[in-house]
Amino acid sequence: MTPDLSTPASTLLPASAARPRVPDGFLWGAATSAHQVEGNNVSSDMWRMEGAGGLMAERSGDADDSYHRYPEDMRLLAEAGLNSYRFGIEWARIEPEKGRWSLAELAHYRRMIDTARDLGLEPVVTLHHFTSPYWFAEDGGWTGPDAMTYWERYIEKVSTILGGVDWICTINEPNMVALMQAFLSAGDAAGDREGVVAAMTREGVLVPDAGITDRLIEAHRIAARILKERTGAQVGWTVAQQAFTPTPGNEEIFGKVTWAWEDVFLAASREDDFVGVQSYTTQPVGAAGPVPHPPHPDNTITGWAYRPDALGIALRRARDVAGVPLLVTENGIATGDDERRIAYTTEALRHLVAALDEGIDIRGYLHWSALDNYEWGHWAPTFGLIAVDRETFERRPKPSLAWLGDTARTRAAHIPAGVADFAPGA
Ligand code: BGC
Numbered sequence: 436m437t438p439d440l441s442t443p444a445s446t447l448l449p450a451s452a453a454r455p456r457v458p459d460g461f462l463w464g465a466a467t468s469a470h471q472v473e474g475n476n477v478s479s480d481m482w483r484m485e486g487a488g489g490l491m492a493e494r495s496g497d498a499d500d501s502y503h504r505y506p507e508d509m510r511l512l513a514e515a516g517l518n519s520y521r522f523g524i525e526w527a528r529i530e531p532e533k534g535r536w537s538l539a540e541l542a543h544y545r546r547m548i549d550t551a552r553d554l555g556l557e558p559v560v561t562l563h564h565f566t567s568p569y570w571f572a573e574d575g576g577w578t579g580p581d582a583m584t585y586w587e588r589y590i591e592k593v594s595t596i597l598g599g600v601d602w603i604c605t606i607n608e609p610n611m612v613a614l615m616q617a618f619l620s621a622g623d624a625a626g627d628r629e630g631v632v633a634a635m636t637r638e639g640v641l642v643p644d645a646g647i648t649d650r651l652i653e654a655h656r657i658a659a660r661i662l663k664e665r666t667g668a669q670v671g672w673t674v675a676q677q678a679f680t681p682t683p684g685n686e687e688i689f690g691k692v693t694w695a696w697e698d699v700f701l702a703a704s705r706e707d708d709f710v711g712v713q714s715y716t717t718q719p720v721g722a723a724g725p726v727p728h729p730p731h732p733d734n735t736i737t738g739w740a741y742r743p744d745a746l747g748i749a750l751r752r753a754r755d756v757a758g759v760p761l762l763v764t765e766n767g768i769a770t771g772d773d774e775r776r777i778a779y780t781t782e783a784l785r786h787l788v789a790a791l792d793e794g795i796d797i798r799g800y801l802h803w804s805a806l807d808n809y810e811w812g813h814w815a816p817t818f819g820l821i822a823v824d825r826e827t828f829e830r831r832p833k834p835s836l837a838w839l840g841d842t843a844r845t846r847a848a849h850i851p852a853g854v855a856d857f858a859p860g861a
Contacts, residue, residue: 453849454848455845455846456791456846456847456850456852457788457791457847461797461799461800461846462519462559462602462762462798462799462800463518463519463800463840463842464512464517464519464521464556464557464799464800464801464802465512465517465520465521465802465803465804465805465820465839466520466521466522466559466764466765466801466803466804466805467508467520467521467522467523467804467805467806467808468522468564468565468607468808469522469523469524469528469564469566470495470498470565470566470809471495471498471564471808471809471810472498472499472501472508472805472806472808473500473502474496474497474498474500474501474502475496475498475502476498476527476528476566478527478532478568479525479527479566479567480527480566480567480569480571480576481495481565482495482527485812488629489628489629489812490628490629490632490812491811491812492812492813493809493813495809497825498808498809499806499807499809499823500828501806502543504828504830505522505547506550508520508806508830509554509556510554511821511830511836512554512805512836512840513554513555513556514840515836515837515839515840515843516839516840516841516843517556517843518556518557519556519557519559519799519801520556520557520559521559521560521604522547522551522559522560522561523561523562523563523564524560524561525566526563526566526571526589526593527566527567527568527569529541529544529589529593530568530588530589530592531568533568533570533571533574533585536592541592541593542596544593544596545596548596548599548600552599557601558600558601558602559603559604559762559764560597560600560602560603560604561603561604561607561673562589562593562604562605562658563605563606564608565607565615565811571585576616577612577616577647577650577654578646578647578650582654583650583653583654586654586657587657590605590657590661591665594661594662594665594666595665597662597665598666598667599667600666600668601667601668603662603666603668603670603671604672604673604711604764605655605659605662605672606654606655606658606673607672607673607711608675608713609648609651609652609655609672609700610648610674610696610697610700612647612651613644613645613647613648614641614642614643614644616643616644616647617642617644618631618641620644642695643695643696645695648695648699648700652699652703655672655703656703659671659706659707669708669709670707670708671704671707671708671709671710671711671759672700672711673710673711673764673765674697674700674701674704674710674712674713676697676712676714676749676753677696677716677717678714678716678718678745678749678752679693679696679697679717679718679719679725680717680719680748681720682719682721682726684722685721688721688722688723688724689720692720692724692725693720696725697752697756698752698756701756701757702756704757705759708760709759709761709798710757710761710762711761711762711763711765712750712753712761712762712763712764712766713763713764714745714746714749714750714765714766715739715745715766715767715768716728716735716739716740716741716742717742717744718740728740735768735769735770735816736770736771736815736817737769737810739769741768741779743768743781743782744783744854745783746763746766746783746786746787747786747787747789747790750763750790750795750797751795754795754796760797760798761796761797762797762798762799762801763787763797763799763800764801765802765804766780766783766800766801766802766803767779767780767803767818770817771817773833773834774834776820776833776835780802780835780839781850781851782854784800784847785850785854786854787800788847788852789853802820802839804819804820805819805820805821806819806821806822806823806830807822807823808823819833820832820833820835820836820839821833
Protein backbone atom coordinates (compact mmCIF):
# COMPACT_ATOMS: atom_id res chain seq x y z
CA MET A 436 0.00 0.00 0.00
CA THR A 437 1.35 3.44 -0.85
CA PRO A 438 1.34 5.56 2.28
CA ASP A 439 -0.61 8.79 2.11
CA LEU A 440 2.21 11.31 2.44
CA SER A 441 -0.14 14.00 3.66
CA THR A 442 -0.61 11.96 6.84
CA PRO A 443 1.94 12.74 9.54
CA ALA A 444 4.37 9.82 9.77
CA SER A 445 3.77 9.16 13.44
CA THR A 446 0.08 8.42 12.91
CA LEU A 447 1.06 5.58 10.55
CA LEU A 448 2.99 3.81 13.29
CA PRO A 449 1.45 1.06 15.37
CA ALA A 450 0.86 2.10 18.98
CA SER A 451 3.69 -0.14 20.08
CA ALA A 452 6.32 1.43 17.79
CA ALA A 453 9.32 2.55 19.80
CA ARG A 454 10.02 5.59 17.67
CA PRO A 455 10.65 8.80 19.62
CA ARG A 456 7.69 11.11 19.08
CA VAL A 457 9.18 14.33 20.36
CA PRO A 458 12.36 16.13 19.25
CA ASP A 459 15.78 15.99 20.91
CA GLY A 460 16.13 18.34 23.84
CA PHE A 461 12.40 18.32 24.58
CA LEU A 462 11.78 19.29 28.21
CA TRP A 463 9.81 16.75 30.22
CA GLY A 464 8.99 17.90 33.67
CA ALA A 465 6.61 18.94 36.35
CA ALA A 466 5.75 22.31 37.82
CA THR A 467 5.02 23.96 41.15
CA SER A 468 4.69 27.53 42.38
CA ALA A 469 6.46 28.84 45.46
CA HIS A 470 3.44 29.77 47.57
CA GLN A 471 1.60 26.54 46.85
CA VAL A 472 4.36 24.23 48.07
CA GLU A 473 6.91 26.09 50.20
CA GLY A 474 4.94 26.87 53.36
CA ASN A 475 4.97 29.87 55.69
CA ASN A 476 5.14 32.55 53.04
CA VAL A 477 4.24 35.00 55.78
CA SER A 478 5.22 38.25 54.07
CA SER A 479 2.96 37.65 51.08
CA ASP A 480 -0.39 39.27 50.36
CA MET A 481 -1.99 35.84 49.97
CA TRP A 482 -0.98 34.71 53.46
CA ARG A 483 -3.08 37.57 54.85
CA MET A 484 -6.14 36.69 52.77
CA GLU A 485 -6.17 33.03 53.73
CA GLY A 486 -8.62 31.51 56.15
CA ALA A 487 -11.25 34.19 55.46
CA GLY A 488 -13.82 31.58 54.45
CA GLY A 489 -15.48 31.03 51.06
CA LEU A 490 -12.96 31.23 48.26
CA MET A 491 -10.07 31.45 50.72
CA ALA A 492 -11.42 28.94 53.23
CA GLU A 493 -8.22 27.12 54.11
CA ARG A 494 -4.73 28.29 54.93
CA SER A 495 -1.49 27.34 53.21
CA GLY A 496 0.32 26.96 56.56
CA ASP A 497 3.37 24.74 56.18
CA ALA A 498 2.09 23.78 52.71
CA ASP A 499 4.31 20.88 51.55
CA ASP A 500 7.35 22.27 53.36
CA SER A 501 9.04 22.22 50.01
CA TYR A 502 11.02 25.26 51.16
CA HIS A 503 13.13 22.78 53.15
CA ARG A 504 12.42 19.57 51.24
CA TYR A 505 12.99 20.73 47.67
CA PRO A 506 16.07 18.48 47.22
CA GLU A 507 13.87 15.44 47.89
CA ASP A 508 11.17 16.73 45.53
CA MET A 509 13.66 17.33 42.77
CA ARG A 510 15.36 13.98 43.31
CA LEU A 511 12.03 12.16 42.94
CA LEU A 512 11.38 13.89 39.62
CA ALA A 513 14.89 13.21 38.32
CA GLU A 514 14.89 9.57 39.42
CA ALA A 515 11.56 9.02 37.69
CA GLY A 516 13.15 10.08 34.41
CA LEU A 517 12.09 13.71 34.05
CA ASN A 518 14.65 16.25 32.85
CA SER A 519 13.08 19.51 33.98
CA TYR A 520 11.46 21.22 36.96
CA ARG A 521 9.50 24.46 36.90
CA PHE A 522 9.50 26.22 40.25
CA GLY A 523 8.98 29.72 41.56
CA ILE A 524 11.00 32.40 43.30
CA GLU A 525 8.97 34.24 45.93
CA TRP A 526 9.31 38.02 45.85
CA ALA A 527 7.85 38.25 49.39
CA ARG A 528 10.84 36.30 50.71
CA ILE A 529 13.44 38.23 48.72
CA GLU A 530 11.99 41.59 49.82
CA PRO A 531 9.92 40.90 52.95
CA GLU A 532 9.76 44.61 53.80
CA LYS A 533 9.88 47.38 51.23
CA GLY A 534 13.50 47.98 50.25
CA ARG A 535 14.88 45.36 52.67
CA TRP A 536 16.46 42.56 50.72
CA SER A 537 17.31 39.13 52.00
CA LEU A 538 20.64 37.87 50.71
CA ALA A 539 19.99 34.58 52.47
CA GLU A 540 16.79 34.05 50.49
CA LEU A 541 18.53 34.92 47.24
CA ALA A 542 21.16 32.32 48.15
CA HIS A 543 18.39 29.83 48.93
CA TYR A 544 16.93 30.14 45.44
CA ARG A 545 20.39 29.94 43.90
CA ARG A 546 20.86 26.65 45.75
CA MET A 547 17.57 25.44 44.26
CA ILE A 548 18.82 26.24 40.77
CA ASP A 549 22.13 24.48 41.45
CA THR A 550 20.41 21.46 42.99
CA ALA A 551 18.16 21.09 39.95
CA ARG A 552 21.18 21.28 37.64
CA ASP A 553 23.16 18.77 39.74
CA LEU A 554 20.26 16.33 39.43
CA GLY A 555 20.05 16.77 35.67
CA LEU A 556 16.88 18.85 35.82
CA GLU A 557 16.63 21.92 33.62
CA PRO A 558 15.31 24.69 35.88
CA VAL A 559 12.37 26.67 34.50
CA VAL A 560 12.09 29.57 36.91
CA THR A 561 8.96 31.68 37.50
CA LEU A 562 9.48 35.09 39.08
CA HIS A 563 5.87 35.92 39.98
CA HIS A 564 3.10 33.38 40.48
CA PHE A 565 0.01 35.19 41.82
CA THR A 566 1.56 36.28 45.14
CA SER A 567 3.24 39.61 45.89
CA PRO A 568 4.75 41.01 49.08
CA TYR A 569 1.97 42.28 51.39
CA TRP A 570 3.46 45.80 51.34
CA PHE A 571 3.25 45.86 47.52
CA ALA A 572 -0.47 45.05 47.76
CA GLU A 573 -0.92 47.71 50.45
CA ASP A 574 0.73 50.27 48.16
CA GLY A 575 -1.94 49.61 45.53
CA GLY A 576 -0.66 46.41 43.95
CA TRP A 577 -0.13 46.48 40.19
CA THR A 578 -1.89 49.81 39.80
CA GLY A 579 -0.10 51.49 42.70
CA PRO A 580 1.85 54.65 41.78
CA ASP A 581 5.26 53.03 42.33
CA ALA A 582 4.40 49.52 41.19
CA MET A 583 6.72 49.50 38.19
CA THR A 584 9.63 50.90 40.24
CA TYR A 585 9.22 48.19 42.89
CA TRP A 586 8.90 45.48 40.27
CA GLU A 587 11.96 46.68 38.35
CA ARG A 588 14.05 46.67 41.55
CA TYR A 589 12.95 43.13 42.32
CA ILE A 590 13.81 41.92 38.82
CA GLU A 591 17.22 43.57 39.03
CA LYS A 592 17.93 41.88 42.37
CA VAL A 593 16.71 38.48 41.33
CA SER A 594 18.61 38.62 38.04
CA THR A 595 21.84 38.38 40.10
CA ILE A 596 21.15 34.73 40.90
CA LEU A 597 19.83 33.63 37.52
CA GLY A 598 23.14 32.98 35.78
CA GLY A 599 23.07 29.71 33.86
CA VAL A 600 19.27 29.50 33.90
CA ASP A 601 17.98 28.92 30.38
CA TRP A 602 14.23 29.39 30.90
CA ILE A 603 12.59 32.22 32.83
CA CYS A 604 8.86 32.93 33.12
CA THR A 605 8.37 36.52 34.28
CA ILE A 606 4.71 36.47 35.39
CA ASN A 607 2.46 33.45 35.69
CA GLU A 608 -0.98 33.79 34.14
CA PRO A 609 -1.25 37.58 34.00
CA ASN A 610 -4.74 37.02 32.61
CA MET A 611 -5.82 35.29 35.81
CA VAL A 612 -4.24 38.09 37.87
CA ALA A 613 -6.28 40.64 35.90
CA LEU A 614 -9.38 38.49 36.19
CA MET A 615 -9.02 38.09 39.94
CA GLN A 616 -8.60 41.83 40.30
CA ALA A 617 -11.79 42.37 38.28
CA PHE A 618 -13.86 40.27 40.59
CA LEU A 619 -12.24 41.43 43.80
CA SER A 620 -12.89 45.05 42.84
CA ALA A 621 -16.50 44.34 41.87
CA GLY A 622 -17.02 42.36 45.06
CA ASP A 623 -15.49 45.04 47.27
CA ALA A 624 -17.55 47.76 45.56
CA ALA A 625 -20.69 45.80 46.36
CA GLY A 626 -19.45 44.91 49.85
CA ASP A 627 -19.92 41.23 49.10
CA ARG A 628 -16.98 39.47 47.50
CA GLU A 629 -18.38 35.96 47.69
CA GLY A 630 -21.82 36.90 46.37
CA VAL A 631 -20.54 39.01 43.52
CA VAL A 632 -17.94 36.45 42.48
CA ALA A 633 -20.52 33.67 42.52
CA ALA A 634 -22.99 35.74 40.49
CA MET A 635 -20.38 36.88 37.96
CA THR A 636 -19.18 33.33 37.50
CA ARG A 637 -22.72 32.04 37.12
CA GLU A 638 -23.65 34.72 34.61
CA GLY A 639 -20.37 34.41 32.71
CA VAL A 640 -19.66 38.14 32.83
CA LEU A 641 -16.16 38.02 34.28
CA VAL A 642 -13.60 39.88 32.17
CA PRO A 643 -9.97 40.61 33.11
CA ASP A 644 -9.48 44.15 34.38
CA ALA A 645 -8.22 46.25 31.43
CA GLY A 646 -6.08 48.57 33.58
CA ILE A 647 -4.30 45.68 35.28
CA THR A 648 -3.84 44.02 31.90
CA ASP A 649 -1.94 47.07 30.63
CA ARG A 650 0.17 47.27 33.78
CA LEU A 651 1.08 43.60 33.61
CA ILE A 652 2.13 43.88 29.98
CA GLU A 653 4.29 46.86 30.94
CA ALA A 654 5.76 44.88 33.86
CA HIS A 655 6.51 41.94 31.60
CA ARG A 656 8.32 44.16 29.12
CA ILE A 657 10.42 45.72 31.89
CA ALA A 658 11.36 42.30 33.21
CA ALA A 659 12.11 40.86 29.78
CA ARG A 660 14.42 43.78 28.95
CA ILE A 661 16.42 43.45 32.18
CA LEU A 662 16.61 39.67 32.04
CA LYS A 663 17.76 39.68 28.42
CA GLU A 664 20.49 42.18 29.29
CA ARG A 665 21.68 40.38 32.41
CA THR A 666 21.11 36.66 31.88
CA GLY A 667 21.48 34.21 29.03
CA ALA A 668 17.96 32.88 29.50
CA GLN A 669 15.09 32.55 27.10
CA VAL A 670 12.44 34.80 28.57
CA GLY A 671 8.67 34.60 28.31
CA TRP A 672 5.53 34.53 30.39
CA THR A 673 2.78 31.98 30.83
CA VAL A 674 -0.85 32.41 29.78
CA ALA A 675 -3.88 30.53 31.09
CA GLN A 676 -5.70 29.29 28.03
CA GLN A 677 -9.32 28.35 28.33
CA ALA A 678 -9.54 26.93 24.79
CA PHE A 679 -12.73 28.88 24.15
CA THR A 680 -15.10 27.73 21.44
CA PRO A 681 -17.90 29.87 19.97
CA THR A 682 -21.53 28.83 20.15
CA PRO A 683 -23.73 29.51 17.09
CA GLY A 684 -24.61 33.18 16.72
CA ASN A 685 -22.12 34.29 19.38
CA GLU A 686 -19.02 34.65 17.22
CA GLU A 687 -18.65 38.36 17.97
CA ILE A 688 -18.77 37.96 21.73
CA PHE A 689 -16.43 34.98 21.34
CA GLY A 690 -13.92 37.26 19.62
CA LYS A 691 -14.16 39.88 22.36
CA VAL A 692 -13.90 37.36 25.18
CA THR A 693 -10.96 35.58 23.58
CA TRP A 694 -9.12 38.85 23.08
CA ALA A 695 -9.64 40.17 26.63
CA TRP A 696 -9.05 36.84 28.36
CA GLU A 697 -6.13 35.52 26.34
CA ASP A 698 -5.14 36.93 23.00
CA VAL A 699 -4.04 40.32 24.33
CA PHE A 700 -1.55 38.44 26.54
CA LEU A 701 -0.45 36.10 23.76
CA ALA A 702 -0.03 39.03 21.39
CA ALA A 703 2.18 40.70 24.01
CA SER A 704 4.50 37.69 23.68
CA ARG A 705 5.36 38.29 20.04
CA GLU A 706 8.80 39.70 20.86
CA ASP A 707 9.55 37.01 23.46
CA ASP A 708 11.67 33.88 23.20
CA PHE A 709 8.71 31.65 24.01
CA VAL A 710 5.28 31.66 25.56
CA GLY A 711 4.12 29.25 28.26
CA VAL A 712 0.89 27.45 27.41
CA GLN A 713 -1.26 26.50 30.43
CA SER A 714 -4.25 24.36 29.63
CA TYR A 715 -6.73 22.26 31.59
CA THR A 716 -10.13 22.42 29.91
CA THR A 717 -12.18 24.15 27.23
CA GLN A 718 -15.19 26.38 27.60
CA PRO A 719 -17.91 27.43 25.18
CA VAL A 720 -18.69 31.14 24.87
CA GLY A 721 -22.36 32.11 24.81
CA ALA A 722 -24.22 35.42 24.55
CA ALA A 723 -23.12 36.48 28.07
CA GLY A 724 -19.54 35.22 27.79
CA PRO A 725 -17.88 31.99 28.95
CA VAL A 726 -20.49 29.40 29.88
CA PRO A 727 -19.76 27.79 33.27
CA HIS A 728 -19.28 24.03 33.11
CA PRO A 729 -22.56 22.34 33.97
CA PRO A 730 -22.35 19.63 36.64
CA HIS A 731 -21.29 16.36 35.04
CA PRO A 732 -20.03 13.11 36.56
CA ASP A 733 -16.82 13.47 34.53
CA ASN A 734 -15.99 16.92 35.90
CA THR A 735 -12.75 17.13 37.83
CA ILE A 736 -12.46 18.04 41.53
CA THR A 737 -12.23 21.70 40.55
CA GLY A 738 -15.56 21.38 38.70
CA TRP A 739 -13.94 21.69 35.27
CA ALA A 740 -15.06 19.65 32.30
CA TYR A 741 -12.78 16.68 31.52
CA ARG A 742 -11.29 17.91 28.25
CA PRO A 743 -7.74 16.68 27.56
CA ASP A 744 -8.19 17.85 23.97
CA ALA A 745 -8.00 21.42 25.29
CA LEU A 746 -4.21 21.27 25.02
CA GLY A 747 -4.32 20.93 21.23
CA ILE A 748 -6.72 23.87 20.92
CA ALA A 749 -4.54 25.98 23.21
CA LEU A 750 -1.32 25.15 21.36
CA ARG A 751 -2.80 26.09 17.99
CA ARG A 752 -4.20 29.35 19.34
CA ALA A 753 -0.87 30.27 20.94
CA ARG A 754 0.93 29.48 17.68
CA ASP A 755 -1.51 31.60 15.68
CA VAL A 756 -1.51 34.61 17.99
CA ALA A 757 1.97 34.67 19.57
CA GLY A 758 3.89 33.01 16.74
CA VAL A 759 6.87 32.18 18.98
CA PRO A 760 8.12 28.81 20.30
CA LEU A 761 5.75 27.24 22.83
CA LEU A 762 6.50 25.54 26.13
CA VAL A 763 3.67 23.75 27.90
CA THR A 764 4.24 25.13 31.39
CA GLU A 765 1.07 23.63 32.95
CA ASN A 766 -1.34 20.85 32.07
CA GLY A 767 -2.98 18.40 34.42
CA ILE A 768 -6.09 17.34 36.29
CA ALA A 769 -7.43 17.56 39.84
CA THR A 770 -8.44 14.02 40.64
CA GLY A 771 -8.13 11.50 43.44
CA ASP A 772 -7.95 8.73 40.85
CA ASP A 773 -4.41 8.43 39.55
CA GLU A 774 -5.42 6.17 36.65
CA ARG A 775 -7.61 8.99 35.47
CA ARG A 776 -4.63 11.35 35.66
CA ILE A 777 -2.67 8.97 33.42
CA ALA A 778 -5.62 8.65 31.01
CA TYR A 779 -6.08 12.44 30.85
CA THR A 780 -2.38 13.06 30.33
CA THR A 781 -2.07 10.32 27.71
CA GLU A 782 -4.85 11.96 25.73
CA ALA A 783 -3.41 15.46 26.22
CA LEU A 784 -0.03 14.21 24.97
CA ARG A 785 -1.63 12.69 21.88
CA HIS A 786 -2.90 16.16 21.09
CA LEU A 787 0.55 17.60 21.77
CA VAL A 788 2.19 15.06 19.44
CA ALA A 789 -0.40 15.83 16.76
CA ALA A 790 0.47 19.52 17.10
CA LEU A 791 4.19 18.69 16.77
CA ASP A 792 3.40 16.64 13.67
CA GLU A 793 1.72 19.71 12.21
CA GLY A 794 5.00 21.55 12.62
CA ILE A 795 4.15 23.59 15.72
CA ASP A 796 7.35 24.48 17.58
CA ILE A 797 6.83 23.03 21.06
CA ARG A 798 9.84 22.87 23.35
CA GLY A 799 8.55 20.85 26.28
CA TYR A 800 5.78 19.57 28.50
CA LEU A 801 5.70 20.42 32.21
CA HIS A 802 2.92 18.69 34.07
CA TRP A 803 0.92 20.48 36.76
CA SER A 804 1.75 19.54 39.35
CA ALA A 805 4.76 17.82 40.86
CA LEU A 806 3.09 17.69 44.27
CA ASP A 807 -0.41 17.75 45.68
CA ASN A 808 -0.39 21.32 46.92
CA TYR A 809 -2.29 24.34 48.22
CA GLU A 810 -4.84 25.15 45.54
CA TRP A 811 -5.42 28.82 46.40
CA GLY A 812 -7.77 28.53 49.38
CA HIS A 813 -8.34 24.78 49.28
CA TRP A 814 -6.46 21.56 49.81
CA ALA A 815 -9.02 19.17 48.27
CA PRO A 816 -8.07 19.49 44.57
CA THR A 817 -5.15 17.11 44.11
CA PHE A 818 -3.18 17.77 40.92
CA GLY A 819 0.05 16.08 42.01
CA LEU A 820 2.21 13.29 40.65
CA ILE A 821 3.34 12.95 44.26
CA ALA A 822 1.09 12.92 47.34
CA VAL A 823 2.29 14.63 50.50
CA ASP A 824 1.33 13.77 54.07
CA ARG A 825 0.34 17.13 55.53
CA GLU A 826 1.62 16.26 59.01
CA THR A 827 4.81 14.29 58.41
CA PHE A 828 5.49 15.78 54.95
CA GLU A 829 6.30 12.31 53.71
CA ARG A 830 6.32 12.19 49.91
CA ARG A 831 4.40 9.34 48.27
CA PRO A 832 4.98 9.17 44.53
CA LYS A 833 1.88 8.09 42.60
CA PRO A 834 2.04 5.67 39.64
CA SER A 835 1.57 8.66 37.34
CA LEU A 836 5.05 9.93 38.26
CA ALA A 837 6.72 6.70 37.11
CA TRP A 838 4.47 6.71 34.04
CA LEU A 839 5.39 10.27 33.07
CA GLY A 840 9.07 9.57 33.72
CA ASP A 841 8.86 6.54 31.44
CA THR A 842 7.11 8.64 28.80
CA ALA A 843 9.97 11.12 29.07
CA ARG A 844 12.65 8.44 28.81
CA THR A 845 11.07 6.90 25.72
CA ARG A 846 10.27 10.36 24.33
CA ALA A 847 6.57 9.52 24.19
CA ALA A 848 7.14 6.46 21.99
CA HIS A 849 4.32 4.61 23.74
CA ILE A 850 1.76 7.40 23.52
CA PRO A 851 -0.78 6.03 21.02
CA ALA A 852 -0.85 7.86 17.73
CA GLY A 853 -3.73 9.89 16.41
CA VAL A 854 -6.43 11.96 18.04
CA ALA A 855 -10.13 11.51 17.83
CA ASP A 856 -12.77 14.19 18.02
CA PHE A 857 -13.48 14.52 21.67
CA ALA A 858 -16.91 13.60 22.94
CA PRO A 859 -17.30 14.90 26.49
CA GLY A 860 -18.38 12.17 28.81
CA ALA A 861 -17.49 9.43 26.32
C1 BGC B 1 -2.15 28.16 38.21
C2 BGC B 1 -1.80 27.21 39.32
C3 BGC B 1 -3.03 26.44 39.74
C4 BGC B 1 -3.50 25.62 38.56
C5 BGC B 1 -4.71 24.76 38.85
C6 BGC B 1 -3.09 27.60 37.20
O1 BGC B 1 -4.09 28.54 36.99
O2 BGC B 1 -1.00 28.69 37.62
O3 BGC B 1 -1.24 27.94 40.37
O4 BGC B 1 -2.80 25.63 40.86
O5 BGC B 1 -3.82 26.46 37.50
O6 BGC B 1 -5.80 25.52 39.23
